[in-house]
Amino acid sequence: MSIMADAALDLRLREAAAAWLTERTQRQQELATKAELAQFIFEGRRVALLDPQRGIRKPAFLDAALSIRTRFTPPGQLPPYEDREGPDGLLRYKYRGDDPNHHENVALRRAYEHRLPLIWFVGIAPALYLPRYPVWLIADEPEELQFVVALDEAQRLIQPGNAADTERRRYVERLTKLRLHQPVFRARVLQAYGNTCTVCQLRHRSLLDAAHIIPDGQPAGDPVVPNGLALCKIHHAAFDQNIIGIRPDLRVEVRPDILKEVDGPMLRHGIQEMHGCHIALPRERSAHPHRRRLEARYEQFRAAA
Known part of the structure; x- marks a missing residue:
């Protein structure tokens, strides 16, 4: 040839x-x-x-x-x-x-x-x-x-x-x-979480994001699975805007003023009813969210609340 x-x-x-x-x-x-x-x-x-x-x-x-x-x-x-x-x-x-x-x-x-x-x-x-x-x-x-x-x-x-x-x-x-x-x-991150939102268990991969616990560019903001959470796009935006937080005990917390709001079914069922729920975790313990990162991010949430 x-x-x-x-x-x-x-x-x-x-x-x-x-x-x-x-x-x-x-x-x-x-x-x-x-x-x-x-x-x-x-x-x-x-x-x-x-x-x-x-x-x-x-x-x-x-x-x-x-x-x-x-x-x-x-x-x-x-x-x-x-x-x-x-x-x-x-x-x-x-x-x-x-x-x-x-x-x-x-x-x-x-x-x-x-x-x-x-x-x-x-x-x-x-x-x-x-x-x-x-x-x-x-x-x-x-x-x-x-x-x-x-x-x-x-x-x-x-x-x-x-x-x-x-x-x-x-x-x-x-x-x-x-x-x-x-x-x-x-x-x-999505693979570790089984292509499931850790907050609401939505399983449509195209509607899921990998959210940083500590934002990219900050100390400890590495792009590694223990610094990530699989979140649907609604809960990712809510997490980034401090509408919801993830406590170190792995439970969802909704900002107090948001809990008092009256709006449509998305707010009621998609956000307010998540308050106090335990997040879904990866099977592999090594992929679980890092506790100190969660603590640092939760303090930011509390300060914003």
């Missing part, structure tokens, strides 16, 4: 995989299991989009990597590979091992050299992933055993490697939060 034909096949596969993932998202299937990703069909053949054992996936008939993976790490455990932001604010993806010429690293290098889009599968739970795509490798840093990752077209324009000025770094970090951190936080 000619080089041009190889390139055309490669492009068709990447476009088909992206279209398939987009179609799933439109059907409210934004997460994919390892088994589902192994059953993708491309032009009559099964092509697994995720390597079941390795973090880097290169189908045998391609020259360059198709996808990368960040494995799920339970709360309190350290990931086997730590992908961090560099001085320029851009994310890094670590090599496989410490040999820059390992065949998986070579496959990633080819994707970088040919500016090919990749799919990044981020672990949300064991064998469950949130796809982020397209992403691109925009620099190779063999001394640090890592590649530089751009999460969108705007980040591809950033010159990697140098310390960015404050304004540019904030811009890059804002894009990273929008494209990666916020979707991953939402997916992990």
